[in-house]
Amino acid sequence: MTRNDFLEKYAIFLFVLITGSSNLQAESRFITIASTTSTENSGFYEYLLPRFASDFGVDVRVVAVGTGKAIKIAEKGDADVLLVHHKPSEEKFVTEGFGIERYDVMYNDFVIVGPNSDPAGVAGFNSVGNALQRIADSSSIFVSRGDDSGTHKKELSLWQAVGINILEHGGTWYRETGSGMGATLNVAAGMEGYAMTDRSTWLKFSNKANLKILVEGDPMLFNQYGVILVNPSLHSHIKAADGQFFIDWLISEPGQQLINQYRIEGQQAFFANAPIQ
């Protein structure tokens, strides 16, 4: 075998390998949505999306990350649809031209969980503000997402509302994990600390250990999810037709009914509230 012969065979081998591996991609019709870990981890998408796929032949691929990161993915054009839960950021996304229009889809609520021993004595509080104040006053451990997610942004706004500069307490009783909701709950369970979580993740979470829901029902803990089509004029490859079709289905009567019918451990996880078409 001469040197050229060898190089030629080598190049063909490489080519076959690389094209072979790109065939790993399924050649189906699909859209990609950037969304939150709370919706993914609650099993919601596994319930909802196969119904859409079987009715309309469009697969929906979910990349589940924190709201902050999901927005960044959508801004770069790496997703066709954004479904997250922080209204101010979503509206900014639309105003800055990254998205077409924002629609309310559904809501649930956040809860404050904490150890059975409840060192700050907040069990049964109706006001989340008072509860946070007590946690801060008693310097009880509070475990925060610290990851720029929708839940994290919401939590920061609640501390701000009661006039606590929470970042001053970082590393002492206030502990930022910089990770997802489940990972943060694992830390809270291990440290016997308080944490704020969306109810759907909590319902599905298996490592509750000594933690339980201590504060719930305050209107301040409302958790709204919104959906936005990424602007196809910024990124020509955005699948605008299929993306909009998915959004329309989600906020339509059948889509909204399916959302309301989803149960975790017998409890309704999300409440559909798209404006009637």
Place this chain on the structure above:
Amino acid sequence: MSTFSSSFSTAVDLVLTANPELAEIVFLSLRVSLSAVLIATVIGMPLGALIAIRRFPGRATIATLLSSLMGLPPVVLGLIVYLLLSRAGPLGEYGLLFTPTAMVMAQTLLVLPIIAALTRQILADLHQHYDEQFRSFRLSGWKGIQTLLWEGRFSLLTALLAGFGRASAEVGAVMIVGGNINHVTRVMTTTIAMETSKGDFSLALALGIILILLVLSVNILVSLIQAMETET
């Protein structure tokens, strides 16, 4: 500990019932990691051999660089590949982000320095041994490299295994560039990370046990091949 015992029974259950979802995840894991090791081998072994044999300016620097790259954190590499493949990045037009191909690319880059550096080391030792024979047969260039690779093939399997171990155990890079999408880019390690975050420790550990068994069976296969060689 109850988590440990329940993990074992979960693992056994998952394997015995041939859980189709698990099979899909295992299959994708193997496909991605084996493709990455294969591509990295095809590029890395000749590269390592070249550095071992040829004398050229900057050779020592490249060898050191390769060894250092073996310690590259997967999450950093994942971030680099993410930025390259993102629609806003230089390779964005191909739409490869969040596909198995992206995962193969990330793992290839991760494994390449390991295979190239280990190949260089193995062949440099072998080359010293064969140097005189090479001279007397006037073997040089590609012919010499081919001969050396062939002579060292069984030691080189160890380099391959090291690469496979790194690829199959890695979670940081494939999580970023694959996105852990159900039925599309979800592999063993990202599933384990996800189940841990859902607090389902026994399922996570059960998947970990299955992953270790898979890697173990690949290693047994390779040591059998090596054993057969020593007999003949």
